Amino acid sequence: MTSVDTRAVVDLLGALAYAELTAFDRLAEDARLAPTLAGRAALARMAAAEIGHHDRLAQRLTELGTEPATAMAPFTAALDAFHEQTRPGNWLEGLVKAYVGDGLATDFYREVAAFLPDPDRDLVLEVLADTGHAEFAVREVRAAIAADRTVAGRLSLWARRLVGEAITQSQAVIAEHDQLALLLTAGTGNLAGVARLIERLTAAHTERMRVLGLRG
Amino acid sequence: MTSVDTRAVVDLLGALAYAELTAFDRLAEDARLAPTLAGRAALARMAAAEIGHHDRLAQRLTELGTEPATAMAPFTAALDAFHEQTRPGNWLEGLVKAYVGDGLATDFYREVAAFLPDPDRDLVLEVLADTGHAEFAVREVRAAIAADRTVAGRLSLWARRLVGEAITQSQAVIAEHDQLALLLTAGTGNLAGVARLIERLTAAHTERMRVLGLRG
Numbered sequence: 001m002t003s004v005d006t007r008a009v010v011d012l013l014g015a016l017a018y019a020e021l022t023a024f025d026r027l028a029e030d031a032r033l034a035p036t037l038a039g040r041a042a043l044a045r046m047a048a049a050e051i052g053h054h055d056r057l058a059q060r061l062t063e064l065g066t067e068p069a070t071a072m073a074p075f076t077a078a079l080d081a082f083h084e085q086t087r088p089g090n091w092l093e094g095l096v097k098a099y100v101g102d103g104l105a106t107d108f109y110r111e112v113a114a115f116l117p118d119p120d121r122d123l124v125l126e127v128l129a130d131t132g133h134a135e136f137a138v139r140e141v142r143a144a145i146a147a148d149r150t151v152a153g154r155l156s157l158w159a160r161r162l163v164g165e166a167i168t169q170s171q172a173v174i175a176e177h178d179q180l181a182l183l184l185t186a187g188t189g190n191l192a193g194v195a196r197l198i199e200r201l202t203a204a205h206t207e208r209m210r211v212l213g214l215r216g
Numbered sequence: 217m218t219s220v221d222t223r224a225v226v227d228l229l230g231a232l233a234y235a236e237l238t239a240f241d242r243l244a245e246d247a248r249l250a251p252t253l254a255g256r257a258a259l260a261r262m263a264a265a266e267i268g269h270h271d272r273l274a275q276r277l278t279e280l281g282t283e284p285a286t287a288m289a290p291f292t293a294a295l296d297a298f299h300e301q302t303r304p305g306n307w308l309e310g311l312v313k314a315y316v317g318d319g320l321a322t323d324f325y326r327e328v329a330a331f332l333p334d335p336d337r338d339l340v341l342e343v344l345a346d347t348g349h350a351e352f353a354v355r356e357v358r359a360a361i362a363a364d365r366t367v368a369g370r371l372s373l374w375a376r377r378l379v380g381e382a383i384t385q386s387q388a389v390i391a392e393h394d395q396l397a398l399l400l401t402a403g404t405g406n407l408a409g410v411a412r413l414i415e416r417l418t419a420a421h422t423e424r425m426r427v428l429g430l431r432g
Contacts, residue, residue: 018253021253021256021257021260024244024247024260024263024264025244025247025248025260028240028241028244028245028263029244031240031241032241036285037234037237037284037285037288037289037292038284038285040237041237041267041270041271041274041284044237044240044241044267044270045267045271047240047244047263047264047267048240048263048264048267048268051257051260051261051263051264052264054257054260055257055261058257068253068254068257069252069253069254072253073253076253
């Protein structure tokens with residue numbers, strides 16, 4: 001493995017730290033849409049786990065000599081825009097967004113983490129560990145579709161909109177961050193490697209849609 | 217100490233469990249009003265701590281043979297009404313609400329906890345432990361007043377409105393829960409004891425207003 005520029009590590013940890021902070025926000029907001037108190041507590045608990053992850057990343061950034069706020073700043077606009085464009089209108093849209101959107105983001109970060117030196121690789125893999133959200137979302141969405149088949153069509157459209165918006169914002173971020181772009185190309189070997197990475201992400205996404213009972 | 221009716225314990229733990237869940241919501245909402253990313257992460261961290269407390273209470277309710285959702289249900293309307301009537305319009309109002317409102321609620325729960333048998337007394341005292349919010353709120357509010365003296369007047373009015381609304385909702389809850397009313401009267405000895413409890417709560421509230429630099 002070629003040595004990795006510290007700026008790329010700081011960029012990646014900064015992006016992920018802000019992603020965890022927005023994940024907290026979003027789960028906290030979705031918690032209020034929960035149809036039951038138990039569902040609301042479950043989502044609040046997942047939000048709390050994201051803040052634990054955020055803190056780990058912020059601590060590591062401080063160790064690397066960077067203010068967490070400074071490392072996060074370049075990524076706030078794109079992540080805020082993504083969430084602004086994909087604000088769930090109800091409980092099920094929130095769960096699909098969490099499962100499909102976070103699943104895609106997690107896969108992407110996990111692929112990039114493989115190119116990082118330790119301890120940052122392990123840290124990223126650790127904070128990406130599922131907080132129990134996936135299983136919860138799958139159960140609720142499948143139950144809703146079983147109760148009303150028309151739900152599947154509406155949620156499939158919603159999921160496609162999420163992915164489109166995620167691709168738009170990711171491209172904008174990578175285009176503006178040369179170090180991240182270099183990390184991706186160097187890590188995968190070349191542009192063909194990047195193409196294979198995208199294929200892997202797409203395959204995993206299609207599988208998640210199938211598990212939810214949605215059309216990709 | 218006279219023996220305490222289990223229904224009163226369940227009522228108190230249920231009210232507190234829902235209060236922690238709404239505290240999570242409110243801190244998560246206030247986090248979004250933070251003027252800095254560091255302030256936002258700080259509030260999100262405090263919200264996460266409240267969910268830890270909620271989980272402890274929910275676990276104890278389950279041990280006592282009561283569904284947490286069932287124990288919380290009688291208190292959702294009053295607590296939701298309180299938060300609906302006192303939605304902060306900005307970052308400073310949110311901090312004053314957290315410091316003054318939570319301070320008052322914490323003092324009240326702490327007084328009532330003294331009447332409970334163990335392990336519930338210790339559990340309540342433990343979940344009431346300050347999550348670092350108080351010191352943070354005092355620092356931010358005092359700094360804002362130092363920068364602009366007119367802020368003190370507006371926030372003093374806001375604090376008075378909070379207390380008025382808190383008294384209205386508490387009276388409604390106690391009026392509808394005989395076991396809680398009995399616990400209060402039996403615990404303090406008699407109505408004169410209740411009056412002294414209210415005096416202690418008022419004195420502590422006046423002190424908090426002074427610390428913030430507000431007029432009670």
